[in-house]
Amino acid sequence: MLRLHILASGSRGNATIVENDQTGHGVLVDCGICKRDFLARCDEARFDPANIDAVLITHDHSDHTKGLGVVMRGLAKMGRQPLVYAADETVRASKAVQDATSSCGTRNFRPEECLTAAGISIFPFATSHDAAASFGFRFEANGDAAGFMTDTGIVTPQAHAHLADVRLLALESNHDPKMLSEGPYPYVVKQRIASDKGHLSNEQAAEELASLLSNRLQAVAAMHVSENNNEYDLALRGFRAVMEREGCAARVSCGYQGRLSTLA
Template identity: 40%
Template sequence: MAIRFASLGSGSKGNGTLVACGDHCLLVDCGFTIKETERRMARLGASPADLSAILVTHEHSDHMGGVGPLARKYRLPVYLTPGTLRARDIGSLPQVHLIEGHQPFVIGDIQVTPVAVPHDAREAAQFVFRSRGSSLGLLTDLGTITPHVESHFGDCDALVLEANHDPQMLAQGPYPPSLKRRVGGAYGHLSNQQAAGFLQRVGSDHLQHLVVAHISEKNNSLELAREALSDAAAKAANCIFACQQEGFDWLQVSSADVAPAPQDSLQMANAPAEAID
């Protein structure tokens, strides 16, 4: 029973990732209105009514802004850390599951491991998903790759990895100095070079899918991200660049004893370069 995953959108204007296995489908983050979430899920052949739960990485509006309304309309349980719950008032929720101490938990056939990450949020977490010999890591919104992060995400079969900014573009860009320090700091976002360094250390030749995500439209470009990650992208079986407008379509993670279907080694997900965020 393979893990499948797809994105509703990736960037500062809204995030949401679907992770499915067997009869269960999870939505990680929701930074869109109900109507927009329904539209984006329909494009992927899914509906909020299909969801088993919503998982939240942290309280920033591009990740959590739509969680409360969607959970209330569709009566969905929400999984999040206590710090994230306290950090943002999203009203009453039908059912809350607190992720205490970043301990693993199970939803259907999916084992979920929350991983603490350095980000400017109250108690941010990213996630590793495992099912029957296959694993998927979602790793965005962090300013530093710590040994703890590397130990959890270094051996995933598929990885969604942030490459948010180019340091030179950030330094010369339109953001005020305080925001530049925040984005480029230890609790901000990963640069192209930080993402490439992580992949160089852990290797990418074992990756069935490498998805480069959360690319800033003001402080990065598709060309710069592709150049910085070219070595890792060439070694991964399949590499795509997620976009803000359409995210990316369903991808499947094969178990260790099943060879993945051949794919193009490098591709863009559903949108031209100017749609990247």
């Protein structure tokens, strides 16, 4: 079975570990947090960071990459040097990725390619974001499946197909449109967030969640919840309303900026 340990999720830093609980090994998705928080939340999740077999980078933005170098150096001191998987465009756009992988290198991936690490089959799919390239992932192991998608302004048909029929789902629910419109951000930033190359709103996320419900789905987390343009309660309320309306018993939670959340 798979577990998703959401170490941090939000505009100040992101990191998630996908664990294959049959082996205790896993893959790290993004690393935009400091080593102290990374290690503390791994310890809280009872996951040994020395068992990280690969690192996946969704895109080049700093809240997903800025902690990569220090964490990779920390893993090297534990005797681990996991391969970093990133699109060529991401590597070229991110000095943080370039610096972090100067000694271990990177493995390029493309949409629809199948990667394998920690006994997990990993299927990248493109998302719609204002980055050099951006991706979500489907994870499969031992008959189990999990979907992971943040940082996208729309849900493409390909993304929807990869997120379908999973047991665990981590899905962006970034902003409340009214809070965004009335909030302190400059107009150009508001337009960017609300655009097709920005982030999913609570309403967009709830609509997508409703279309993904199945008897297999057991747990879902609202991801990348904005601290300035959203509230955790609003994102949770939107997902729970879908569950109640459709009669689905899947558990609903959030990925938090400052504390661990686990889907299992």
